[in-house]
Amino acid sequence: MTIQEKIQNAKTYLGIEFGSTRIKAVLIDDTFAPIASGSHEWQNRYENGVWTYSLDDITTGLQHCYAALTEDIRQKFGVTPTTYGAMGISGMMHGYMAFDKDDNLLVPFRTWRNTITEQAASELSELLCFNIPQRWSIAHLYQAILNGEEHVRHIAHINTLAGYIHYRLTGKRQVGIGEASGIFPVDSTDYNADYIKKVDEVLFAKGFSVKLAEVLPSVLNAGAKEAFLTADGAKLLDPTGTLQPGVPLCPPEGDAGTGMTATDSVLPQTGNVSAGTSIFAMLVLDKPLKGYYPEIDVVTTPCGAPVAMVHCNNCSSELDAWVKIFGEFAQLSGHPIAKPALYDMLYYHALTGDPDCGNTVVYNFLSGEPVAGAENGRPMYFRTPDGKFNLANLFRAEIYSTMAALKLGMDILFEKEQVSVEKITGHGGLFKTKGVAQQFLADGLGCAVSVMKTAGEGGAWGMALLAAYTVCGDGKSLSEFLDSEVFVGMESTTLQPEKNGAEGFAGFMENYKRGLAAQYAAAK
Template sequence: MGYDIRHAILNGKTSLGIEFGSTRIKAVLIGEDYSTIASGSFEWENSYVDHIWTYSLKDIWSGLQDCYQKMASEVKSRYGVPLQTIGAIGFSGMMHGYMVFNEVGEQLVPFRTWRNNITEQASSILTDLFNYHIPQRWSIAHLYQAILNQEEHINQINFQTTLAGYIHWKLTGQKVLGIGEASGVFPIDLMTKKFSANMIEKFNQLIKDRELSWKLENILPEVLVAGENGGVLSEEGARLLDISGELMAGIPICPPEGDAGTGMVATNSIAERTGNVSAGTSVFAMVVLEKELSKVYAEIDLVTTPTGSLVAMAHSNNCTSDLNAWVGLFDEFAKVLGQNIDKNQLYNTLYNLALQGDPDGGGLLAYGYLSGEHITHFEEGRPLFVRTSNSNFNLANFMRTHLFTSLGALKIGMDILLQQENAKLEKILGHGGFFKTEGVGQKIMAAALNVPVSVMESAGEGGAWGIALLASYMIEKEKNETLDDYLTTKIFAEKAGKTILPEQKDVNGFDVFMQRYKQGLAIERAAVEYL
């Protein structure tokens, strides 16, 4: 590296990002070249208590402290100095959910995470009221469902926030959210970059007869955009974060952001006409829009970038799980024959074979629905493979079909954006396990979306790195320097990546497959009903 890391640590020329994911809390400390100096992580799992998916406050704090200590210990062991100051810090977390507190800061009910599908009634009523899609996992849906349920705690609410917002509040005393995170709490007014005052008034009128002690605007956090100051680490916050007592107070902290926003930053996809797609167990694509959609779509969620630009998200519950199960079956077959094949070699061989198949997959059809799929309106799923007597049934087509169907539901959602709404998408950046075999996942994704697909070496850095970059931007930005300019010129200018353009025969083949996919949904429906 071209600078003295030890000097950077001692002089606070660093930024720290900590992200609370669904299975891991991760801390990443970056230096002056924005690469990772040290990291630490803590594995955790949600609990299902009284029919609610939750994480306890005890686990939240012990996990945060554990991953911070591991990162700080790595700093000390590698560079021989204690971590006493940091240039800036940022916190990120799973979006949405429900965390409410009374006037003395006590939690009123256990944290209800995004995973809970218990707000269908509220989601439907609010979507109609606002003429704006309010998914079940959004914080406002949880609040209104609690009101509809006449839960005892409702009248005691003094503050509602998200997981990242809660951590930030406890460490700084500031009740704020980054705009990307806030956009999954309540709809944003794109002009003011604040919660929609018009929709807040509609909500207050909706609950007027409940005679509650609060109005919505008084219990929600303040909305901030990237680059604004979110406060500083308090003395109490420093002791909460670093139980060793070495970290000093007064460190600037950027607005807390959601995992969608930090993923956009980590993949440099916050500019209009760009997007990113994460494909693994599930798959979701986010596209930064130039204008609002013409109407409400149940298949499309609307959030924002950390700078407040509108983002459309298409999310599919199922992607590679069934595909991985088939690869596992081939692995088992090889072992029966006495062949112990390396898993990476097996994936590489089978995935690359898919590129030799017929453009449409040879007339084969599959659905990888291990679980339900909201885009195609399935509450449950059944993995399924179907062929006719005249299909071209060979291994190349079999693999191609399963790669195609991994993106089938996503394709339906993206077609709404790209074809019905004519949203412009010039490039998309891919990350996740679907892209691990070089070139194959990219080529299939390019065929599905008919746009160039890039994969960067840094795409695996993740959201903790993304929030560390947002912390850096807050303290380093020059006058009038946008986040897009900052990322493009300072962070990603030297990052290597590979782009694959869509080939017309593959695009046409995927379209033929999708006709078969849509027509065959009745088969999947029958499987759910009879199996």
């Protein structure tokens, strides 16, 4: 069967992921390899003290992304899809979208990037003896109640970005269990019932009488086939009317779940690091953690297995800003450099820098960074007067900074909890330039880091795989499906820590930790 025939006969699977700076669609066929893609660039806004995207941003972004995908399909294969074997929606996890009974959004969408729920997160964590990070949906809801916000009395439902779009496409308020685990703590199949009862009691005492079971979206495990594209949903996604209703939609998942899927990291003692606008590590646990820590989230795989997650709000945005500065310089010099070549040039030059960056330190905090104890973000760098300051060291420090806060959290897992991991797989834009960020991460974490050929495809490909699993799983577990159908023979490279690099990264981290007081002061 040709690819054109596969497209026309619903032998393709579509994943759409709403990242922080880009909405991306990836189409795969029944070999589970990408065959087409489309994207739409967007940016969050900082309005009235809140990081947000408008509903118009979300809707137009979805439509533009899908239109770019269908144009790519037309250009490559000369056909326009009217249906798919299955599809799925992913998005930035956590955050807060609150709706009334008529589905009106009550306050602007509060994204994961906000660090405005410290009191709520602290009180909930103490109540449950379980870490509730500031960005989790329940922390946002409880903080709004503590603040006495007027909209609270009108709340009928809350949702995440992925859950909201899934609802618009299917009419179903449901999320995958991995996404749910960033809304409220879960067990292997649903929200933790004991925790729900405790929090309901606290919310009732604060005047919020609606039960959480009514407010939160329902929970499904990977492979569930309970939602289908409605006529309204098809029109929303494709205003041309070409796309027909009836396509099965898998449970919507967060970017953590799609990252685990895209790196074949859903079994115990596997892990992955996803690096883009934010950076987070996911280690699938073979036993519960002994303690709970504000730096560590406990979430799940898309099939409900417990995962220790170190999530950092800041990763590549400040790095990208510095690349842009050098791009401007190249333009002014009369020798402009294409963006991919510019990234490669600066990344590879960073490999020639001193392992400790010549006593140059960078903080990439555009927003607060709870793992590092930073309430607000102020990008900054410093160096010692006798340090070796040059371009290679500056840019090496910039790349180190993308993973330095992550290192703080990972040290807790490796040193305090003795979490074991057989492999860590990196994916996302930070790993596009081969062997640079991958080597630095291996040096920093002290373990082997693998990067697959598909590393740049990211979560949209992972979401397409979860969609395919819904109709192609044939009774296999998700890990069996991934191992036997998707990743068998997958090309990858693995780099081991290097002694000089590891010692240099450790030296950088000592300077980084000593300088955090200056970062805190600057943020005030």
